[in-house]
Amino acid sequence: MADDLNLVKSSTFDDVTIRSSEQANDQNPSSEFSIDEETLIIRMWSLIAGRIPGRSAEEIEKYWIAKHSATSTTTTTDN
Incomplete structure (x- = not known):
């Protein structure tokens, strides 16, 4: 730790x-992520946000989606 x-x-x-x-x-x-993994990630947003002072679960989720989308787009166009 x-x-x-x-x-x-x-x-x-x-x-x-x-x-x-x-x-x-x-x-x-x-x-690919399984349904169980996706469910766990969705449930954990608030815990993740709790570890980052001043951030809400919604902010963390939006950040992740934006970064993940940008990475997926870049990876897809590079191949």
Whole structure:
């Protein structure tokens, strides 16, 4: 946990997001989320927002959707 906090302190949020995305893509680049996984993600927005002071679940969700859409569009057009 302390290592995770040090990583966040030494990196920008976008850097962490990019690394996480790259790691996920390296592990299984063509995987789809199951219905159970999607349900869990939807249910966890408020918990995620609770970990980021000053952000609501809706703000976090909108941010994620915007970033995910931009990444998907870029990835699709690059191939």
